[in-house]
Amino acid sequence: MADAPLQERYTASVMNTFGPPRLALARGEGVYVWDTDGRRYLDLLAGIAVNVLGHAHPALVGAVTDQLRTLGHVSNFFTTEPQVRLAERLLALLGVEGRVFLANSGTEANEAALKLTRRTGRTHLVAMQGSFHGRTMGALALTSKAAYREPFEPLPGDVTFVPYGDGDALAAAVTDRTAAVVLEPVQGEAGVVVPPEGFLTRARDVADEHGALLWLDEVQSGMGRTGAWTAFAASGVVPDVVTLAKGLAGGIPIGAVVAVGDRGSLLGPGDHGSTFGGNPVAAAAALAVIDTIEREGLLENATKVGERLRDGLAHPHVAEVRGRGLFIGLDLDADVAAAVVASGLRHGVILNATGPRTVRLVPPLVLGTDQAEEFLATWPTLLDDAYGAAR
Numbered sequence: 165m166a167d168a169p170l171q172e173r174y175t176a177s178v179m180n181t182f183g184p185p186r187l188a189l190a191r192g193e194g195v196y197v198w199d200t201d202g203r204r205y206l207d208l209l210a211g212i213a214v215n216v217l218g219h220a221h222p223a224l225v226g227a228v229t230d231q232l233r234t235l236g237h238v239s240n241f242f243t244t245e246p247q248v249r250l251a252e253r254l255l256a257l258l259g260v261e262g263r264v265f266l267a268n269s270g271t272e273a274n275e276a277a278l279k280l281t282r283r284t285g286r287t288h289l290v291a292m293q294g295s296f297h298g299r300t301m302g303a304l305a306l307t308s309k310a311a312y313r314e315p316f317e318p319l320p321g322d323v324t325f326v327p328y329g330d331g332d333a334l335a336a337a338v339t340d341r342t343a344a345v346v347l348e349p350v351q352g353e354a355g356v357v358v359p360p361e362g363f364l365t366r367a368r369d370v371a372d373e374h375g376a377l378l379w380l381d382e383v384q385s386g387m388g389r390t391g392a393w394t395a396f397a398a399s400g401v402v403p404d405v406v407t408l409a410k411g412l413a414g415g416i417p418i419g420a421v422v423a424v425g426d427r428g429s430l431l432g433p434g435d436h437g438s439t440f441g442g443n444p445v446a447a448a449a450a451l452a453v454i455d456t457i458e459r460e461g462l463l464e465n466a467t468k469v470g471e472r473l474r475d476g477l478a479h480p481h482v483a484e485v486r487g488r489g490l491f492i493g494l495d496l497d498a499d500v501a502a503a504v505v506a507s508g509l510r511h512g513v514i515l516n517a518t519g520p521r522t523v524r525l526v527p528p529l530v531l532g533t534d535q536a537e538e539f540l541a542t543w544p545t546l547l548d549d550a551y552g553a554a555r
């Protein structure tokens with residue numbers, strides 16, 4: 165284990181909400197990170213779909229340091245150029261008119277969106293089985309996983325969960341007292357689950373029939389992850405609310421709610437707030453991420469390298485490979501995902517297991533073809549290792 169003393173100090177001083185850290189990391193550059201013993205790892209997790217520009221990208225470092233040197237924080241009694249530019253930019257990227265609320269994380273973006281849905285005068289929500297929307301009490305109420313929810317019940321609200329991708333079940337659950345349908349256009353924590361063709365359109369129709377909002381959680385799937393700015397874009401559906409976070413500022417904490425049209429006025433003065441939300445450093449970071457994705461052609465890169473990875477991951481032990489762009493999940497034919505992750509670390513690759521047999525890859529969008537090939541050359545060894553250990 166890298167740097168045992170640091171791990172011991174961690175255990176003694178940091179709350180044990182995450183289990184023991186697998187590595188103590190010291191620095192990063194591009195798609196690689198180094199641990200405190202100087203060992204290098206190819207980072208195919210990217211801080212859980214966050215470091216879209218990889219590590220220490222000069223554009224992000226420059227934007228953040230320049231902004232911090234100029235004006236680092238002002239509170240929401242005031243505004244700054246980066247805050248307004250980011251709101252305008254997000255509306256343009258999503259191709260909608262409306263308004264933006266800026267927060268500091270995914271769960272906070274969802275919490276704000278949840279409060280927005282209450283302003284419709286309705287309280288019932290329909291969410292999806294397998295969903296993950298965050299850990300604050302409101303976001304947790306929309307998250308389906310029993311192990312996350314049950315210790316903290318009662319949770320706020322009146323939420324019905326329906327099977328993800330099942331349009332008929334959705335239609336049966338939504339009523340005239342439903343405030344919103346909330347779903348991830350591609351489910352992340354569930355193991356990168358892409359819904360059947362037409363599901364988003366159906367969700368839009370069902371919501372419209374009952375005057376409910378359609379709220380898409382793009383916290384993980386957005387900001388280029390799927391090879392497009394948002395995962396919903398290809399569907400042609402226009403949602404009422406979109407939440408963004410993870411990749412948005414490339415590793416600087418941020419979250420955003422984009423509310424379309426007059427839904428942007430549902431929250432008014434005094435309804436919600438955040439001390440840090442919209443701060444100029446995070447906004448400048450997000451603007452640098454967006455500019456760099458455009459300048460370096462990273463949507464195209466995600467599409468191209470993602471395709472190569474999905475092809476190359478095929479293996480007799482791999483039952484299914486799913487995903488779009490660099491948002492990739494795969495199921496193994498046995499419960500050895502944790503062993504594959506452990507083998508990855510021994511071979512200098514950071515992977516992630518979302519379930520006993522499910523592995524997720526959410527690498528930086530700057531991952532090159534050569535680096536993808538470098539990983540694919542090791543992939544069969546990781547599987548042999550994991551299956552050998554299980555035998």
Ligand SMILES: *Cc1c(COP(=O)(O)O)cnc(C)c1O
Pocket residue numbers: 269270271272274296297298299348352353381382383384385409410
């Ligand atoms: C990670 C995630 C969240 C929560 O974001 P945090 O920044 O961890 O609070 C919400 N929704 C989705 C879809 C996510 O993947």
